Amino acid sequence: MKKLMPLLGAFVMVAAFFVSCSTSIPITVNHPPGMDTNGIERLVVMPFEGSGDRGRLASALTSIFREKISGTGKFKLVEPFAYKPGEGVADAVFTGSVVGYAVQNSSHAVTRTRKSSDGKTNVQYQVTVYDRKVSIEFTYRLIRDRDGVAIGERRISGAMTDSKENMSDLRPGDAMARSIAEGRLSGFTREIVPWTSQEKLTLDKETSKDKALKARMKDANALVKAGNLKAARDAYARIYADTNSLAAGYNQALLTHSLDGLDAAISLMSALVSATGYPKAHAELARLEGFRRENAAAAANQTGVSALDLAVKNAAEGLIAALPAGSRVSLLNISTSGKERVDVVIHEITASLMDGGIIVLDRENLDAINAEKRYQASGEVSDDSYVSIGRMLGVETIVTFSITGSGSQRKLAIKSVSVETGKILYNALTEI
Numbered sequence: 001m002k003k004l005m006p007l008l009g010a011f012v013m014v015a016a017f018f019v020s021c022s023t024s025i026p027i028t029v030n031h032p033p034g035m036d037t038n039g040i041e042r043l044v045v046m047p048f049e050g051s052g053d054r055g056r057l058a059s060a061l062t063s064i065f066r067e068k069i070s071g072t073g074k075f076k077l078v079e080p081f082a083y084k085p086g087e088g089v090a091d092a093v094f095t096g097s098v099v100g101y102a103v104q105n106s107s108h109a110v111t112r113t114r115k116s117s118d119g120k121t122n123v124q125y126q127v128t129v130y131d132r133k134v135s136i137e138f139t140y141r142l143i144r145d146r147d148g149v150a151i152g153e154r155r156i157s158g159a160m161t162d163s164k165e166n167m168s169d170l171r172p173g174d175a176m177a178r179s180i181a182e183g184r185l186s187g188f189t190r191e192i193v194p195w196t197s198q199e200k201l202t203l204d205k206e207t208s209k210d211k212a213l214k215a216r217m218k219d220a221n222a223l224v225k226a227g228n229l230k231a232a233r234d235a236y237a238r239i240y241a242d243t244n245s246l247a248a249g250y251n252q253a254l255l256t257h258s259l260d261g262l263d264a265a266i267s268l269m270s271a272l273v274s275a276t277g278y279p280k281a282h283a284e285l286a287r288l289e290g291f292r293r294e295n296a297a298a299a300a301n302q303t304g305v306s307a308l309d310l311a312v313k314n315a316a317e318g319l320i321a322a323l324p325a326g327s328r329v330s331l332l333n334i335s336t337s338g339k340e341r342v343d344v345v346i347h348e349i350t351a352s353l354m355d356g357g358i359i360v361l362d363r364e365n366l367d368a369i370n371a372e373k374r375y376q377a378s379g380e381v382s383d384d385s386y387v388s389i390g391r392m393l394g395v396e397t398i399v400t401f402s403i404t405g406s407g408s409q410r411k412l413a414i415k416s417v418s419v420e421t422g423k424i425l426y427n428a429l430t431e432i
Contacts, residue, residue, distance in 0.1 A: 023203040023221050025229075025258065034191040035142050035152030037074075037092075044078040044090040045069060048138070050098035053173075058098045060178045061138060064185060065094060072193045085145065092151065093143045100137030100157070103173035107131065130167040134176040135159040142192070152191065158184045201254055204247035204280060213243055220251070229255050246278045254284070262292055311412045311430040312345055316352035319399065319416060322426040323358055328395045329416075330361040335402035338410075342401045345412065361395055390419030397425065404429075 045066045050058030070077055078090040085093075107130045113122050141153035158180040162171045171179075189195070203224065206217040216239050223232035233255035239248035249272045257265030269285040272278060323329065331350060335342045350360045390398040399416045416426035 023224050025201040025203070025224065025255075026198065031190070031195050031197065033193050033195070037142070037151070037192050040091040040144075041076060042078050042090045042092075043069060043075040044080055044083040044093050046080050046083075046093060046095040048096045048098060048140075050101075053103070054098040054101045056174050057101050057136060057138070057177050057181070060174070061096065061098065061140075061181055064178075064181060065096075065140065065188075068185065068188050069094065069192065072189050074193050085148070088145070090145050092145055094140065095143065096138060096140030098136070098138045099155075100135065101177060102135045104133045104135075105130070105167075105170075106133075107167075127165055129163050129165055130170060131161055131163045132170045132173065132176070133159060133161045134173050134180065136177050136180050138181070154191070156181075156184050201258070203254060204250040206245060206247045208245065210243075213239070213245060217245070217248065220248070224255075229259055233259060244276075246272075246276055246281070249276070250278065250281050250284070253281070257288065262288060266292065308341075308345070308412065312348050313352075314430065315345075315412070315414050315428055316349050316356075318428060319349070319353060319414075319426050320356035320358065322416060323353075323397060325357040326359065327397050328359045328361065329353070329397040329399055330390065330393050330395045331399045331401065332389070333402075334400045338403035342403055346401055361393060384422065386415075386417040387419050387422050390417070395419060399426075 045062065048058035048061045048065075050056075066077065069075055083089050083093070107128050109126050110129050111124055111126055113124050115121070116123050135157070136159075137155070137157040139153060139155045142151040143149070144151055160176050160180050162176060164170050203221065206214055208214065216235070220232050220235035220239065223229075223235060233252055236248045236252040236255065239245050240252055249268075253265050253268035253272060256268050266285065266288045269281055269288060272281045273285055331346045333339055333342045333346060353360050386398040386400065390396070396419055397416055398419060399414065402413045404411050404413055412428075412430050414426065414428045414430075415424065417423070418425055
């Protein structure tokens with residue numbers, strides 16, 4: 001795959017336009033894959049690891065992934081027996097392992113109702129229902145061959161229960177395990193190849209009773225229907241400049257997104273919000289900024305910047321913006337897992353905060369370390385406890401860091417609380 005498709009938010013206009021009760025523009029949105037597969041053309045799918053019952057699921061997973069990867073048409077599959085690490089036979093290795101597989105059989109009584117033989121009364125009776133619950137957990141990862149760096153790793157889990165009145169009718173555990181895996185992997189190809197989704201941009205309707213204004217908006221709408229978007233955008237711009245029509249300003253920014261890109265649209269929509277406070281424009285601005293954040297994440301992925309690095313960068317910028325210059329702050333590691341990684345995050349953010357004019361309490365300070373230990377031992381999670389610790393340390397702001405979840409569900413949680421007011425100054429939960 002020689003070149004990634006445009007990043008999320010790069011909209012491609014389709015040829016047709018249509019109108020229902022309001023004018024809409026159908027568009028195709030191009031999304032990058034979840035893993036940076038740029039430059040990967042030859043891929044070897046290694047047998048998944050697992051023994052015993054897990055071995056049967058491992059074999060099924062190997063088959064499922066080979067079929068899905070082959071079905072994309074984007075990669076040439078290299079056979080495992082032909083692959084030797086670092087020899088250039090493949091660009092990347094796809095591998096994984098089964099870390100959990102359990103089958104639990106049980107039964108319970110169920111009361112049912114049927115008509116009596118004469119059909120006049122209801123008769124209750126009990127039957128035994130047999131249950132089979134299957135739970136699985138597995139990981140998969142993509143590793144670049146030339147340097148052994150993991151491009152991406154995911155942890156997947158799931159469960160399924162089957163119930164029947166005859167135990168012999170229950171689905172076999174291996175069949176249920178495969179069904180769970182196939183269901184959880186229905187969107188897997190989006191992890192390794194670009195994909196598209198269809199959306200509609202709906203233009204705003206003019207609500208003014210001004211006949212001249214409504215006529216001008218009608219003419220601009222006609223240009224949209226005819227597919228002449230640039231002329232329509234320019235017409236909306238003139239209407240907004242002449243009349244301050246919110247609908248015209250909104251439509252101008254909307255068409256700018258399609259014609260000139262995301263940043264230009266954000267600039268116009270932001271100006272409209274600042275000038276008018278128009279709620280509809282505010283909502284669209286939030287959506288556009290969401291696209292830009294996803295673009296940044298995808299770009300970081302393609303340049304080798306990890307999700308954690310990006311989260312740290314965004315958190316540092318957010319904290320600097322939220323904290324008054326010269327603030328005295330303490331950064332506390334309150335994570336119950338991944339403490340070493342959180343310490344790395346704190347170290348990196350400390351440098352950024354100090355560069356931004358924030359005074360950070362020395363991490364070697366014994367009081368701060370003891371405060372962390374007491375906090376973790378107490379299990380307290382209230383903002384009052386942050387305030388209490390902050391007063392003890394003599395700082396104006398407490399910033400806490402923790403990692404929650406595991407595998408692909410892992411998130412970095414950062415929270416900043418004012419010691420004086422107890423007000424939350426910054427709160428972010430970011431996937432890493």
